[in-house]
Amino acid sequence: MTIQEIYNSQPVRKVEYMILDCQRQSEKGMWGMETGRVTIQNLLSIRKTILNEMFVMDDYYLQLLKDFNEAMKQQMIEMRKRTIALYESVAKAELPGTIEVEGKCYFGYDYPPLHPIQDERAKRMWDILNGTIDDFIPLYHNGFGQFRIDTYHSPVPTIESEHQMLYLSEETDNWNEGLDGKLTKDMHLIFAFHDLFEHMEFAIFDLLWVRDFNIELNVEIS
Numbered sequence: 001m002t003i004q005e006i007y008n009s010q011p012v013r014k015v016e017y018m019i020l021d022c023q024r025q026s027e028k029g030m031w032g033m034e035t036g037r038v039t040i041q042n043l044l045s046i047r048k049t050i051l052n053e054m055f056v057m058d059d060y061y062l063q064l065l066k067d068f069n070e071a072m073k074q075q076m077i078e079m080r081k082r083t084i085a086l087y088e089s090v091a092k093a094e095l096p097g098t099i100e101v102e103g104k105c106y107f108g109y110d111y112p113p114l115h116p117i118q119d120e121r122a123k124r125m126w127d128i129l130n131g132t133i134d135d136f137i138p139l140y141h142n143g144f145g146q147f148r149i150d151t152y153h154s155p156v157p158t159i160e161s162e163h164q165m166l167y168l169s170e171e172t173d174n175w176n177e178g179l180d181g182k183l184t185k186d187m188h189l190i191f192a193f194h195d196l197f198e199h200m201e202f203a204i205f206d207l208l209w210v211r212d213f214n215i216e217l218n219v220e221i222s
Helices: 003-007 010-027 033-054 059-092 120-129 162-167 191-199
Strands: 099-107 145-150 213-221
Touching (some): 003 010, 059 099, 059 145, 059 191
Antiparallel strands (some): 099 145
């Protein structure tokens, strides 16, 4: 099936229209806030299962996955670089108290222009997924990648390495659980991909065409 056929299939159309209808009713106060949120979260999980079951890895999708993984990786490296620079700037001020500097990576709020599906339903779904409308994916509240430096335990903090941030290890790992192991064996997928794909409500078709990101930096001195 082509991606157009997948998005136009009855199961996908039905669950997405249910999500959008539930969100509109919640906005109008026809649902209790928490009831509406939980219902949408459950429907997002169903949508993810439906779309992922229709996904078949081929050379085209493999290249898109490589490009997505590399784009995320470079954005996280940039986020780490900015977080360290901000920490060093704050530390030079020699202010009293402990310092905490945290960087976070998020997807861009605009719907991915590279995605082959560009209708209003898809764009509205993206607003629900990426947090533009409410906060329906709790694990995404802090983004798909974080990097923190603090002086709670030592005035000279240990700064996590780039590899630790990307792979949770000093080795170059490959977080490809849930995918075709043979086709993806040499991809070096970063942990952030695994977190999005395995533990959040983004379907694989939501991720492959994302190339725009946001970086958020926060400083706390206490």
